[in-house]
């Protein structure tokens with residue numbers, strides 16, 4: 760009886776996936792008729808399916824499973840509320856330089872000068888110093904694991920993508936002060952899976968087989984992270 764009760768109260772751990780942008784006002788990067796918001800959603804759905812097949816016992820939470828508008832804070836809130844173990848935000852890059860291509864991963868930069876001010880803004884409008892410090896501690900607690908998550912996802916994704924096309928390039932694993940990552944109360948990262956503005960990479964990104972390779976790589980990175 761006790762065991763049954765414990766089982767009923769324990770929810771499965773989860774992974775949160777965030778498809779960047781969305782809704783009528785935010786297409787993200789666009790090229791020809793292709794929109795980042797739609798491609799990111801397709802990819803996230805593929806990652807969800809790959810995780811369901813490979814990561815037994817975990818639930819997958821999508822911040823959006825349709826074309827709708829969602830603030831960065833709301834995206835983080837969905838993942839925080841579900842108490843997920845990791846948050847991965849998926850984006851497609853764009854550049855005015857058509858030669859630019861490649862995959863880059865980001866985790867939160869807590870060294871930037873603006874960092875502590877952003878923490879203060881996030882804590883609340885009238886946050887006391889102590890509230891800001893607590894928020895800062897909470898964020899820093901996840902910094903090392905976030906860096907590890909972004910390394911693993913980037914590495915696995917790159918390997919999987921290069922198995923389809925060895926032209927795929929790594930632009931490295933970076934750090935930046937991104938609001939979504941700042942607001943996430945768990946290890947988190949953002950991945951730019953390629954440049955929609957580069958013709959060859961765009962063709963890859965639109966190809967179902969390549970999309971599947973990206974998704975499988977992301978899922979393998981997440982699996983390596985939680986295990």
Ligand SMILES: [Zn+2]
Nearest residue numbers: 779787850851
């Ligand atoms: Zn984006």
